[in-house]
Amino acid sequence: MASATPVHPVRHLLRAKDLVDARYREALDVATLARAAHLSPAHFSREFRQAFGEPPHQYLLTRRLERAAALLRSTDRSVADICLLVGLHSVGSFTTSFGKTYGMTPTAYRAAHAPAIARARVPTCVLQAYARQPSSTFGEDTRGQAS
Amino acid sequence: MLKQLTHTQVWVHDQDEALAFYTEKLGLELREDVTVPEMGNFRWLSVGVPGQPDVSITLMAVPGPPVFDEDTRAQIQALLAKGASGGLFFSTDDVRGSYEELKERGVEFTQEPTEQPYGVDAGFRDASGNHFRLAQTS
Numbered sequence: 001m002a003s004a005t006p007v008h009p010v011r012h013l014l015r016a017k018d019l020v021d022a023r024y025r026e027a028l029d030v031a032t033l034a035r036a037a038h039l040s041p042a043h044f045s046r047e048f049r050q051a052f053g054e055p056p057h058q059y060l061l062t063r064r065l066e067r068a069a070a071l072l073r074s075t076d077r078s079v080a081d082i083c084l085l086v087g088l089h090s091v092g093s094f095t096t097s098f099g100k101t102y103g104m105t106p107t108a109y110r111a112a113h114a115p116a117i118a119r120a121r122v123p124t125c126v127l128q129a130y131a132r133q134p135s136s137t138f139g140e141d142t143r144g145q146a147s
Numbered sequence: 148m149l150k151q152l153t154h155t156q157v158w159v160h161d162q163d164e165a166l167a168f169y170t171e172k173l174g175l176e177l178r179e180d181v182t183v184p185e186m187g188n189f190r191w192l193s194v195g196v197p198g199q200p201d202v203s204i205t206l207m208a209v210p211g212p213p214v215f216d217e218d219t220r221a222q223i224q225a226l227l228a229k230g231a232s233g234g235l236f237f238s239t240d241d242v243r244g245s246y247e248e249l250k251e252r253g254v255e256f257t258q259e260p261t262e263q264p265y266g267v268d269a270g271f272r273d274a275s276g277n278h279f280r281l282a283q284t285s
Contacts, residue, residue: 008275008276010225010228010229011274014230014272014276022257051229123263123268125278
C-alpha cells in the first residue's frame with residue numbers, strides 16, 4: 001500500500017536532510033544524498049537549496065559543527081578527536097570553520113559553555129535543531145563536495 | 148480551568164495511507180472514522196495509543212476551498228513534506244525492541260535508539276513528513 005501512495009516531491013528531499021542528521025559522521029557525498037532523494041546530484045543540490053534555503057553540503061558542514069560544539073560542551077575529548085568524530089578530516093579547516101561560525105576557537109568555546117543538560121531536560125533532537133548555527137562562508141564550500 | 152488534553156491534530160498527505168501507517172505499522176487503534184457528506188465529505192479520522200483512551204490523534208487531510216485556497220493548501224502540504232510540522236512524542240518500555248519491530252514493518256527511522264541524558268530515544272517519520280520521537284526514559 002505504501003509504495004502506491006502519492007508523496008509530496010519535497011518529502012524525498014527531507015529524507016536526504018534526515019540522512020545528514022543521522023550519518024554526518026560518515027564520508028557522505030552529494031551523490032549519496034541525491035540517491036536518498038531519488039534525484040540526480042545536480043538537480044538534487046538545486047532542489048535542496050530551494051526547499052531548505054542552503055545547499056546540502058553546507059547543511060552537512062553546519063550539522064557537523066553543531067555536533068562538534070555539543071561534544072566540546074559535554075565531553076573532554078580533544079579537538080582533533082572531535083573533528084574526526086563528526087566526520088571532518090582536517091583539524092585546520094575544522095578550527096577555521098568553527099571560528100567563523102562560533103566566533104572563537106573550539107577550546108575557547110569549550111571553556112565558555114556549561115552543558116545545556118545542566119539547565120533543562122531538553123530532548124536532544126530539539127537541541128540539535130536549534131543549536132545548528134547559520135553558515136558564513138566556509139572554505140570547504142568552494143569544492144562543492146559534501147565531505 | 149482546563150482539565151485535560153483530549154485530541155491533538157496532525158496534517159497528513161493522504162488519509163487512507165495515514166490510517167494504514169498509524170494502525171498497521173505503528174500499532175495504534177482506530178478511534179473514529181466518520182465521513183460527513185453535508186460538509187463536503189469531510190472525514191474525521193482519529194487514532195490513539197491502546198490503553199490510553201483519553202488522548203486521540205486526529206489525522207487531518209489538508210483541506211482546499213472553502214477552508215483554504217489552493218495556494219494555502221499547497222503551502223501547507225509543502226511545509227509538511229519539508230518536516231516543518233510539529234512532532235509527537237511517544238514513550239515505550241523497550242525502545243530497542245520497539246525500534247526493531249517498527250523497522251521490520253517498514254517505518255522510516257531518522258535516528259536509531261541512542262543513549263541520551265534522559266534515557267534512550269529514537270526518531271521516525273510518517274510518509275507525510277511528520278516527526279515522532281520514541282523514548283524510554285530513565
